[in-house]
Amino acid sequence: xxxxxxxGVLPAGGMCMLAATMKHRLITPHTxxxxxxxxxxxxxxxxxxxxxxxxxxxxxxxxxxxSSAHVNWVYPGWVDGLMKxxxxxxxxxxxxxxxSGKPHDPAQYHSATFMAEDVxxxxxxxxxxxxxxxxxxxxxWISAYLAIAHGARLRSVTFGGxxxxxxxxxxxxxxxxxxxxxxxxxxxxxxxxxxxxxxxxQTGSDLKAxxxxxxxxxxxxxxxxxxxxxxxxxxxVGTKDLIAGSARELADLIPGAAVLDIPDxxxxxxxxxxxxxxxxxxxxxxxP
Numbered sequence: 001x002x003x004x005x006x007x008g009v010l011p012a013g014g015m016c017m018l019a020a021t022m023k024h025r026l027i028t029p030h031t032x033x034x035x036x037x038x039x040x041x042x043x044x045x046x047x048x049x050x051x052x053x054x055x056x057x058x059x060x061x062x063x064x065x066x067s068s069a070h071v072n073w074v075y076p077g078w079v080d081g082l083m084k085x086x087x088x089x090x091x092x093x094x095x096x097x098x099x100s101g102k103p104h105d106p107a108q109y110h111s112a113t114f115m116a117e118d119v120x121x122x123x124x125x126x127x128x129x130x131x132x133x134x135x136x137x138x139x140x141w142i143s144a145y146l147a148i149a150h151g152a153r154l155r156s157v158t159f160g161g162x163x164x165x166x167x168x169x170x171x172x173x174x175x176x177x178x179x180x181x182x183x184x185x186x187x188x189x190x191x192x193x194x195x196x197x198x199x200x201x202q203t204g205s206d207l208k209a210x211x212x213x214x215x216x217x218x219x220x221x222x223x224x225x226x227x228x229x230x231x232x233x234x235x236x237v238g239t240k241d242l243i244a245g246s247a248r249e250l251a252d253l254i255p256g257a258a259v260l261d262i263p264d265x266x267x268x269x270x271x272x273x274x275x276x277x278x279x280x281x282x283x284x285x286x287x288p
Contacts, residue, residue: 006009014066014117027044034074035073041121048095050076050122052088053079054088057086058088059088059131060134062133063091063134066196078277090122090131096209109217111217112149115142115145134154135157136162140160151229154231155231157232157234161235166246167222172190178193180200196210227254232281238266240265240266247260247261
């Protein structure tokens with residue numbers, strides 16, 4: 001996701017380290033393999049799949065690139081943990097992912113005008129006037145644009161797995177997209193692109209849709225817009241995360257934002273970390 005030429009995001013040699021991080025994701029087993037039934041709704045012409053479990057105050061979960069509601073939230077235990085904490089848990093498959101529709105046009109993946117609005121339309125569909133929202137990695141990007149456009153609809157927002165890279169942007173997106181778009185594995189020489197392609201094939205993803213999403217999403221979030229947020233914000237990033245950028249630097253842009261350091265975790269293993277889970281549940285419990 002990130003190239004070494006982007007200041008403050010990856011050091012020299014970061015591409016190889018990122019490939020190793022992604023490889024870890026490929027070979028790490030999930031803590032649970034149960035499947036939760038999905039429902040569907042129409043989001044401005046695109047079919048969006050989602051799960052809706054439990055009772056209580058609602059939280060909407062937004063997964064990362066190449067993942068799904070199951071991979072990001074069900075298998076690592078988030079859905080069960082939040083339900084046990086008394087929450088109604090809603091998680092969607094982003095467009096291009098999981099069981100949702102898969103446009104091949106990059107223009108249909110803009111983080112603000114399309115992907116964040118899918119989340120807002122899901123809230124409308126379910127009759128949710130307000131909800132807590134948590135996104136991880138690309139999902140945090142989407143959640144930021146949702147908070148900027150519809151802040152009154154959010155009780156709080158948690159940005160997981162993404163720090164100041166949300167503002168500074170990421171590199172290597174075209175190399176990864178080209179790797180996903182290639183006709184054969186032999187055409188892909190970039191190590192990060194090869195790993196993304198392998199993960200996409202392992203999960204049975206539509207590689208053309210993922211390539212379109214990679215090209216069309218992750219527009220840098222304006223710092224001044226983040227500075228206008230007036231809701232509880234938590235930034236949760238692994239202390240060894242090479243992708244996210246500084247959590248503190250991002251939090252410093254947002255009035256009152258809190259930081260949760262996930263100790264000794266890089267980008268992928270942080271998703272299911274117990275410190276991350278406990279910190280989010282504690283944050284939700286103290287927000288107004």
